Amino acid sequence: MTARAQPTHGFRYYDFLLGGTVAVLLCSNLIGPGKICEIHLPLFGMFSFSAGNLFFPIGYIFGDVLTEVYGYARARRAIWAGFGAMLFATFMTYAVLNMPAANDDYNRALQPALETALGNTWRVVVGSMVAYWVGDFLNSYVMAKMKVWTQGKHLWTRTIGSTICGQFADSALFYPIAFAGLWSFDAMIGVILFNFVFKVCVEVVMTPVTYKIVAALKRAEGVDTYDTDTRFTPFSLRDEGDVRTRA
Template sequence: MIEFINFFTFQDGLWLFTVILDLFVTLLLYKLFGKRGLYAIVIFNIMLSNLQGPKLTVIFGMETSLGVILYSSIYFATDLLSEKYGRKEAQGAVLLGFIISIIMVLMIYISLLFLPSQTVYSQNVHNAMSVLFNFTPIFVFGSLFVYLITQSVDIWIFHAIKKKTNGRHLWLRNNASTILSQGLDTVLYALIVWAPIVGFWKAMTLAMSKYIIKILIALIDTIFLYWAIEWKESTSWRKKLQLD
């Protein structure tokens, strides 16, 4: 018991809390706003995971990118979209996330062209933004390219398995589509994004730890997916907001 507590550190607990919180927020947005809520979480997670991507941390003794937490949850949202609304809606969310991320990056680059005022505070903020956002182009454009490919593969596998099993075995199509497409995602991301920065072998080491964590998230989100399938959207809430 003591050995388990020593292994399961605050860092690991924080990781688990963040994963569950993100999945819960996804369910909440789905409950309140239906497919619009799932579109929103895909867009939010892809943008935030790209900003967090350069930050490396240690989870369960493995060095990995912090962005993997929110990025992996996108698969949960698109699988839920696929199951409830069909392939077209899931692919639409992926494309929308891709386009908005490109626009965000371009607008950030433009903002960096503005010179800061002469105050120390303004200079510090500008320098901090320059460090963060000048470091993300490789991560953003590389990851967005990989995201577009592998999310499309995930949706295709999900519906191929659903067709083969006549709509049965939700756990199978959820996990198989995510684990297979995440494997492709991890390899491509390591080769395109990390390898030019940290070297091939370091990139492969990061890829292995990232993939293990992605599999863990996929297994966790299966529970939430079954929960979400039983839910009915809160149409009364949406009517109050005049969304229908």
């Protein structure tokens, strides 16, 4: 059975997924990039990575689930909510860092620590926001289109295929915007390729988890959304798509 688009407030779990998406995005941009971690891998030796990568599997599960269950239009709302939250967090971080600190020992020590941890350059901020906006919209678009093409079959092709497209755009945009002229060309290409391959591999590993969450949500919500009549513009907040009611 097929019905017209159901308003987002008619779903039981959509708001929780939207809130989770925003929370993961803020954490990955505020507390993740400032720390480089090192672990020892057998046969490979020391392995370094940004702590922000820890949030990627969770964030992309949210993105895949939102598009697969609720459709592109509702995933679009979540992407804009995340983008707005990033803008607000960036503005408030700038405001807090530039307010005069109290003249005591604690705050004199705290101010430079906050500037080190949170004081990203404008290029890093712009790069993060542009890469997020383009990468997430591309991920959702490819996944929604592939669902229609495959008639809802072979979910793994959509989760991995959309990640390949979205993460390539994300990495190819962020690092040049943030570090061009500071890093050598070879170093930048190496970092872009490493992060791209790493995130695609993580998506492959996490696909069984995505399968379970998607199946559970489709049963709980009683819907399965196909974007057959959706306008695939990023610049809209309308609910669209055909909602196929599950028996």
